[in-house]
Amino acid sequence: MNIAVDARKIPAPVFERSPGYWRTVGRRFLRDPVAVGAAAVVLLLVMLALFGPYLTPVDPYQSSMLNRLKPIGTDGYPLGSDELGRDMLSRLMAGARLSLFMGIVPVLCAFVIGTAIGLVAGYAGGRTNTLIMRTIDVFYAFPSVLLAIALSGALGAGIFNSLLSLTIVFIPPIARVAESVTTQVRARDFVEAARASGASAFTIVRVHVLGNVLGPIFVYATSLVAVAMIIASGLSFLGLGVKPPEPEWGLMLNTLRTAIYSQPWIAALPGVMIFVTSIAFNMLSDGLRSAMDIKQ
């Protein structure tokens, strides 16, 4: 009773509002030069994916039998030309959209579905958890490339089917991470306290669990974008994904492989793009991980 009165009497200075978790994470992230560099590259790639197809110097589909496999630096072909005489620079720029699309969309779908599965399994615990996670393990047992190829092969070639098979491939690992983080959070006393207040499982997950698990799962998912791009490239390479003449880095790598002896640099260019993208995403997720690892 008297405490209330005392505390009001003291003319305490008004403190600044505490910056909050995500603002602190942002500040820490900006202090990491590697992470910022990776973020810049990812941003550039995303811009390329959005606007690249409109900014190409020439039509990426325009072939020219006279100008096949021109070396890098040829007049009119700054990055050379491919086996059908199409401008490599234009094709690489236009290809960013499909390649990034194939990398990000399946991971995003798998992130939503896998997180939901992991949350249910982790929060329910017990038999429900065992049932869900052992089923997930069946899928997890297959090597991801093999599973993607098998699913794509069964579903048939095409962009939609590759997206579908990649999504299925990435659900198990994301669900496993989500389940393990949820199980950890579930054991904390604040979840017990929320249960003791009579809140429903859905409310507890929404208010108390989700905010504590999304970060780690998201970081993990970011690192999968690179893997998704590489597997998608592999599917295109095998003729299961994107079909010619669409510009997509994996498919370009495939069609240029015959030129590996005559024009090795040109044949390697799509691979360089895939490499740079996957490294950038990996470093971005690494930076996010360390920025979010705040000692409390």
Add this chain to the structure above:
Amino acid sequence: MIDTPTAPLDDVGGPAQPLLSVRGLTKHFPLKGQLLGGSAGVVRAVDDVDFTVRKGETLGVVGESGCGKSTTARLLMHLIAADTGEIVFDGCVVGSRQLPWKAFRRQVQMVFQDSYSSLNPRLTIEDSIAFAPQVHGVARREAVERARDLLTRVGLEPRRFAERYPHELSGGQRQRVNIARALALQPRLIILDEAVSALDKSVEAQVLNLLLDLKDAFGLTYVFISHDLHVVRYISDRVMVMYLGQVAELGPVEAIFDAPRHPYTQALLASMPTMDPDRRTEEAPLAGDPPNPINPPPGCRFHTRCPHAEAVCKLKAPRVQAGSSSAHAVACLMHEPGSGHGRAARGDTPAMAQAAE
């Protein structure tokens, strides 16, 4: 604003009705490890526990680690389901149609030991406190207002603390927040599970005094679980001593501390660090650890460590002598007339013999 310190839910049974009475509360945890459902045994964490909590009192619960104190608290909150047993809150059986669990939870709240783990690191403390009222249908603005009011009540200035995150507070401040959260539903009973054990001695004293102030202000009843006998003596009206999932002794605080009847309580009190360096305890009053609760000893569970154990103690389990709630109850054959123990009274009336059976 909480201007009315009385609980919003009516007192049903009047002052003589125990606020909480627990009968035959039992929880056995099955052991994992057997692959194909073979029974690897059970941990008898809480075994047939009876007690009552009177209105407005503080019931201290003491015992060694693993004696079932915290499990009892979690059973009371229904955070884990009891195997058997009945909890009656102010005359209504909890879980019945009269008093479903959700309604019960409005009246009973809990404060945990780990002040950090019991606050969501992603929520500001006012949001943490305002969560429970919102679950029970209070509008957000009103809930936040109530949270700020409660922060004042627990000695934290809302202007400075309301929008902070748990990691920006000290342990004592966090535990104040936890107490405020427990108060947010305006409960009548608060279970304090080692609520001050993790704090520094000076902070512990402040929080204990806060708890006493709040108890008067809001008309609360406490179940105070602790392993610290000094603290229990300071805050409790009655004390329950638990050993291996069972009640060993239950009585008024003076009776338990000045005239303990159970050999385990006597040993526990002898182990209390004394404030006088010239009279320090040189020898441990009890040797060894409590026996494994997976296979508790037959008969009286304390006979393996009891200085007065006799053959009959291995054969016959003592019963807590039921009586009026003011009685100083003890579960020991020495205090059970006609039990066959050498020190027991030989009151061989037929009724007594039947009771001992």
